[in-house]
Amino acid sequence: MEVFKFGGASVCDASGVRNVGKVLKYSTGKDILIVVSAMGKTTNAMEKVVEEYLNGSSYLTTLAEIEFQHQQIITELFGSSSSTLQQLKEKFNLARVFLDTNRSSNYDFVYDQVVSVGEFVSSLILSRYLDQVGISNQLLDAREYIKASSEYREAGVDWALTQERISQIEPRGIYVTQGFIGSESNNFTVTLGREGSDYSASIFAYCLNAMAVTVWKDVPGVLNADPRHFSETQLMPLLSYSDAIEMAYFGASVIHPKTIQPLQQKKIPFFVKSFLEPQKAGTKVQEEEVLSPVETFILKENQHLLSLSSLDFSFVTEEHLSYIIARIVFYKIKISLIQNTAISLQLCVGDKYHNLALLVEELKTKFEVEVTSDVQLFTVRNYKASTLDKYYSGRNVLLEQMSKRTLQLVCKK
Numbered sequence: 001m002e003v004f005k006f007g008g009a010s011v012c013d014a015s016g017v018r019n020v021g022k023v024l025k026y027s028t029g030k031d032i033l034i035v036v037s038a039m040g041k042t043t044n045a046m047e048k049v050v051e052e053y054l055n056g057s058s059y060l061t062t063l064a065e066i067e068f069q070h071q072q073i074i075t076e077l078f079g080s081s082s083s084t085l086q087q088l089k090e091k092f093n094l095a096r097v098f099l100d101t102n103r104s105s106n107y108d109f110v111y112d113q114v115v116s117v118g119e120f121v122s123s124l125i126l127s128r129y130l131d132q133v134g135i136s137n138q139l140l141d142a143r144e145y146i147k148a149s150s151e152y153r154e155a156g157v158d159w160a161l162t163q164e165r166i167s168q169i170e171p172r173g174i175y176v177t178q179g180f181i182g183s184e185s186n187n188f189t190v191t192l193g194r195e196g197s198d199y200s201a202s203i204f205a206y207c208l209n210a211m212a213v214t215v216w217k218d219v220p221g222v223l224n225a226d227p228r229h230f231s232e233t234q235l236m237p238l239l240s241y242s243d244a245i246e247m248a249y250f251g252a253s254v255i256h257p258k259t260i261q262p263l264q265q266k267k268i269p270f271f272v273k274s275f276l277e278p279q280k281a282g283t284k285v286q287e288e289e290v291l292s293p294v295e296t297f298i299l300k301e302n303q304h305l306l307s308l309s310s311l312d313f314s315f316v317t318e319e320h321l322s323y324i325i326a327r328i329v330f331y332k333i334k335i336s337l338i339q340n341t342a343i344s345l346q347l348c349v350g351d352k353y354h355n356l357a358l359l360v361e362e363l364k365t366k367f368e369v370e371v372t373s374d375v376q377l378f379t380v381r382n383y384k385a386s387t388l389d390k391y392y393s394g395r396n397v398l399l400e401q402m403s404k405r406t407l408q409l410v411c412k413k
């Protein structure tokens with residue numbers, strides 16, 4: 001089997017859904033499990049529903065707007081008397097009933113039960129559309145296959161149970177399932193972290209021993225820089241797993257950071273291709289190292305620079321470091337760069353869960369703490385020592401770090 005993943009950008013409207021049919025025509029005869037994300041920016045819109053619900057404002061209007069957008073796509077694809085409209089209504093009604101009867105104020109739990117509707121309706125629409133164009137397929141509920149911990153919004157995969165479930169899938173034909181979601185031991189829905197559908201594709205591929213995974217994107221493949229921020233970019237036709245995992249870790253959002261590891265374990269080739277030019281080769285990520293590595297630029301936005309120093313000019317010791325790291329882990333803050341001197345520690349961090357203020361308050365009881373927010377981490381892989389100046393030019397650099405292959409600059413925007 002092969003695994004294909006179509007993200008929100010590829011199925012943002014009716015023509016996007018039709019295009020998936022066209023992409024599949026290049027793979028006629030293959031057995032494929034398709035993982036699909038919510039359409040366009042649906043997940044952001046569903047997040048708004050959760051916010052409104054939990055802060056007591058009227059969420060029903062926002063939910064109805066999201067339902068209406070999907071109704072329009074269904075009507076465009078199948079006509080106004082399609083039975084898919086009824087199925088759509090049922091999915092949204094389930095969300096309404098949940099919100100109406102729910103008594104939990106646990107944000108993360110409510111989030112996962114509600115936001116996942118986006119993936120349920122996109123997979124329903126895609127599956128029905130493929131049927132309509134003669135690509136017969138089976139729609140699977142990913143929650144029956146991906147079993148995970150109950151850490152809502154960032155659930156950890158239970159690999160043994162997931163393997164057992166996915167092994168039951170007959171490796172023949174075409175399947176459509178949801179990215180981003182799974183279920184915990186009580187069968188409540190969990191999500192695997194924002195942009196987690198690439199990771200879902202990788203989980204299915206690992207457990208199916210798939211021959212390959214292809215993620216279909218709005219770019220020709222992995223480029224040496226994000227085209228949203230850099231004007232001259234270059235396609236990287238071949239990448240090693242280690243290059244890809246480093247790029248994803250440093251912030252190249254074209255690949256979700258958790259995607260590569262399971263594939264590397266089973267040496268499953270990973271392709272990033274354009275859903276607009278499906279005939280083109282795109283990027284292949286493989287085991288073998290790639291010679292003549294290209295200069296690569298990666299920007300990680302929404303970072304914070306934490307500068308800690310001892311209150312009494314004493315050393316920042318290993319005991320201090322272990323305490324600080326433990327508190328960072330507790331608050332689910334992600335470190336993207338770390339640097340220390342005898343009496344200070346600098347950390348560039350991401351604060352997805354908005355816990356930084358709590359951490360800083362705690363650390364201030366033991367250290368002097370300075371926070372600079374709204375910084376970006378600029379990483380250059382395979383930098384050229386002869387042209388270092390150009391990387392610094394126009395940047396307000398607060399902290400720098402250099403290894404043999406990688407230059408990193410924390411910059412104030």
Ligand SMILES: Nc1ncnc2c1ncn2[C@@H]1O[C@H](COP(=O)(O)OP(=O)(O)O)[C@@H](O)[C@H]1O
Pocket residue numbers: 006007008009010195216217218219221222223224225226227228251252253254255
């Ligand atoms: N090095 C890179 N190469 C290609 N695209 C990149 C890179 N870094 C960031 N991107 C961004 O990744 C986007 C595609 O990934 P993503 O938005 O996650 O797709 P989807 O959600 O549809 O799966 C591109 O539109 C591009 O702006």
Ligand SMILES: N[C@@H](CC(=O)OP(=O)(O)O)C(=O)O
Pocket residue numbers: 006007008009037038043044118179180193194195196197198
């Ligand atoms: N819909 C989810 C999961 C996902 O991976 O989406 P996308 O493939 O569009 O990045 C999100 O937006 O986070």
